Amino acid sequence: MYIIGENIHIISEKVKAALAERDAGFFQKLAVAQVEAGAQALDLNLGPRKKDWEEVFPWMVKTVEEAVDVPLSLDSTNLQGIEAGLQAITKAQPIINSVSAEDERLEAVPLVAKKYNAKLVALTMGKSGIPVSADERVNIAIEKLIPRMLEIDFPVSDLIIDPLVLTVSGCQEYAPELIEAVRTLQVVWDPPPAISVGLSNVSNAVPTKNRSLINRVYCAMLMGSGLQMMIADPFDEAQKEVIRVIEERDDSTPVGKLYLSISDRVAAMEEPSVDDVDMSDPEQVKIWKTVQILLNQVIYAESYLQQ
Amino acid sequence: MPIDIPMDNWPGSVKTVTLGATSDQGGTRSSTVTIGGDQSLPFMHFEKPTANRPVIAMEIAPARPAEWSPVLLETWSEVVDDPGAWANACEEAGADLIVLQFGLKGAGDEPIAADLATSAVKTVLGATGLPLVVLGPGQAEIDNAILVPIADETKGERLVLGLCEDGNYRTIVASAMANDHLVLGRTPMDVNLAKQLNILMTDMGLPLDRIVMDPTTGALGYGIEYGYSVMERLRLAALQGDAMTQLPMMVNPGFETWKTKESKVGEGVPEAWGEWTERGVNWETLTAVSLIEAGANVVVLRHPDSLKRVRAAIDDLMAFETV
Numbered sequence: 001m002y003i004i005g006e007n008i009h010i011i012s013e014k015v016k017a018a019l020a021e022r023d024a025g026f027f028q029k030l031a032v033a034q035v036e037a038g039a040q041a042l043d044l045n046l047g048p049r050k051k052d053w054e055e056v057f058p059w060m061v062k063t064v065e066e067a068v069d070v071p072l073s074l075d076s077t078n079l080q081g082i083e084a085g086l087q088a089i090t091k092a093q094p095i096i097n098s099v100s101a102e103d104e105r106l107e108a109v110p111l112v113a114k115k116y117n118a119k120l121v122a123l124t125m126g127k128s129g130i131p132v133s134a135d136e137r138v139n140i141a142i143e144k145l146i147p148r149m150l151e152i153d154f155p156v157s158d159l160i161i162d163p164l165v166l167t168v169s170g171c172q173e174y175a176p177e178l179i180e181a182v183r184t185l186q187v188v189w190d191p192p193p194a195i196s197v198g199l200s201n202v203s204n205a206v207p208t209k210n211r212s213l214i215n216r217v218y219c220a221m222l223m224g225s226g227l228q229m230m231i232a233d234p235f236d237e238a239q240k241e242v243i244r245v246i247e248e249r250d251d252s253t254p255v256g257k258l259y260l261s262i263s264d265r266v267a268a269m270e271e272p273s274v275d276d277v278d279m280s281d282p283e284q285v286k287i288w289k290t291v292q293i294l295l296n297q298v299i300y301a302e303s304y305l306q307q
Numbered sequence: 308m309p310i311d312i313p314m315d316n317w318p319g320s321v322k323t324v325t326l327g328a329t330s331d332q333g334g335t336r337s338s339t340v341t342i343g344g345d346q347s348l349p350f351m352h353f354e355k356p357t358a359n360r361p362v363i364a365m366e367i368a369p370a371r372p373a374e375w376s377p378v379l380l381e382t383w384s385e386v387v388d389d390p391g392a393w394a395n396a397c398e399e400a401g402a403d404l405i406v407l408q409f410g411l412k413g414a415g416d417e418p419i420a421a422d423l424a425t426s427a428v429k430t431v432l433g434a435t436g437l438p439l440v441v442l443g444p445g446q447a448e449i450d451n452a453i454l455v456p457i458a459d460e461t462k463g464e465r466l467v468l469g470l471c472e473d474g475n476y477r478t479i480v481a482s483a484m485a486n487d488h489l490v491l492g493r494t495p496m497d498v499n500l501a502k503q504l505n506i507l508m509t510d511m512g513l514p515l516d517r518i519v520m521d522p523t524t525g526a527l528g529y530g531i532e533y534g535y536s537v538m539e540r541l542r543l544a545a546l547q548g549d550a551m552t553q554l555p556m557m558v559n560p561g562f563e564t565w566k567t568k569e570s571k572v573g574e575g576v577p578e579a580w581g582e583w584t585e586r587g588v589n590w591e592t593l594t595a596v597s598l599i600e601a602g603a604n605v606v607v608l609r610h611p612d613s614l615k616r617v618r619a620a621i622d623d624l625m626a627f628e629t630v
Contacts, residue, residue, distance in 0.1 A: 169499055170497075170499065172499075297547070298544070298547075298549050299498050299499065299502050299540070299541075299544045299549055299551075299552060300499050300502075301499050301500075301502035301503035301506055301551065302499075302503045303503055303506040303507065303510075304502075304506075306506055306510065307506055307550065307551050
């Protein structure tokens with residue numbers, strides 16, 4: 001699993017404060033810590049920075065590149081800011097995060113990616129929003145995103161399609177569809193584009209104590225449908241353990257065996273099965289309840305584990 | 308050519324909830340009302356018979372509700388000044404249940420005092436034999452101040468007490484548990500929040516068959532489709548076996564429609580809108596019947612003509628049961 005570290009994100013109060021003070025040490029420490037924790041690239045989500053983009057984007061790139069060598073993902077809707085950041089890159093091939101299938105964005109952003117030899121994250125989202133069904137999301141990739149890349153001779157191998165994870169708290173019907181979208185996107189083109197998602201979005205607006213569980217169960221399901229790249233929290237040890245168990249096919253613990261079976265069932269296009277769960281083990285029961293909400297079979301509620 | 312009608316066979320069902328208690332059962336009601344028990348989507352008679360038909364509650368207030376449409380006040384005439392007489396008039400009009408709704412203010416600008424609220428409840432209980440729902444204005448302090456003594460003083464009646472909401476349910480649930488009452492939980496048009504509140508209330512030890520839920524809805528033309536979807540989704544989840552959604556639903560088309568311009572305003576509106584009273588009654592009736600189709604077990608109405616029309620619609624919808 002290729003993890004793009006998510007922790008430099010403007011929604012975090014600490015990040016916001018450190019950015020206001022241009023605290024280079026804060027960002028360098030956070031960058032190093034993420035890479036040491038296993039992140040193979042770093043997402044830099046700075047927001048639009050409408051007033052100071054010209055200075056902030058290059059500053060952030062320079063600051064982080066002084067500390068780490070990994071690819072940086074410039075995550076913003078401000079294309080001028082992204083371009084300013086790209087000009088400052090001196091190390092690994094950067095990533096632009098992101099373009100959507102809206103005409104204006106799709107016109108402009110890929111040209112910038114091509115000019116700077118950046119990889120490009122493309123969202124399966126059109127002007128009427130994010131479709132629920134997997135097929136419609138895949139269609140956006142086939143009918144809009146990939147054709148635009150071909151049109152400007154942008155290598156599909158540098159394209160990263162993001163079929164969009166939405167929160168189980170409020171957009172529950174999207175959760176099972178995303179799993180199928182990830183599966184199908186792998187066969188839409190030869191060579192296939194990379195596929196990445198923002199995993200932690202699945203637990204937005206979920207109480208903090210349940211977020212990690214929901215993230216890692218969803219991660220196991222998505223690995224079953226073939227996910228190999230994601231923007232995620234590299235500090236989440238439990239999540240990394242699930243990734244390890246599935247990648248190494250380690251069924252030596254009962255919980256590990258369950259995660260592996262969930263992933264295998266999804267891979268075989270089956271639904272995860274209650275037959276694989278030891279209901280006398282509270283940890284496995286929690287995992288099973290989480291599978292059920294992620295499959296949209298049981299309605300999510302904050303206290304869903306207490307039910 | 309014979310046609311096979313595709314049928315769903317649902318693993319789950321809605322809980323059966325009985326409102327009110329007769330003297331044998333520890334209360335004073337002349338009859339009780341049982342709702343819920345649904346084993347299929349509404350009126351899918353060919354799948355499962357409807358366990359209990361939807362019921363109609365009429366809303367009354369402890370004193371003349373100044374903010375009500377003049378159409379309603381004129382229709383009910385002088386009974387609106389006396390909750391006992393009003394409840395009685397509702398019973399005569401054919402109501403199954405009475406909803407006594409307290410407002411934010413009593414006679415003056417202050418909230419109604421707890422003892423006056425309690426005596427209003429007793430007046431209504433004395434005037435009618437129908438089961439009773441007693442609702443505070445939905446403001447924690449006032450709700451708790453009036454509902455606790457009401458629950459104590461009417462022990463055993465199996466009243467439905469509300470509003471239980473996300474931020475205020477503990478006191479009301481505890482009072483209901485101690486005095487053999489039921490509760491109404493209300494959440495703002497959101498399946499996740501509706502389920503969460505049910506989990507929280509049952510966590511306190513209140514059995515599921517003593518909870519009615521109000522998922523909230525909008526009037527026709529004012530968001531009814533959102534309310535409809537939420538109710539439909541809750542009902543589907545219940546039938547699929549999700550225990551914390553398996554509660555009967557009570558919604559308020561009366562309140563929702565009589566605050567819309569179409570119902571509330573008689574002058575300065577296009578002539579094409581037609582006669583005022585007829586328009587208001589239509590609005591209330593159509594909203595209520597739509598919500599019954601979405602799975603409402605109780606609709607709370609305000610106009611007696613709407614009561615008659617909704618009753619006729621329910622009779623029609625139930626007619627297949629006897630064919």
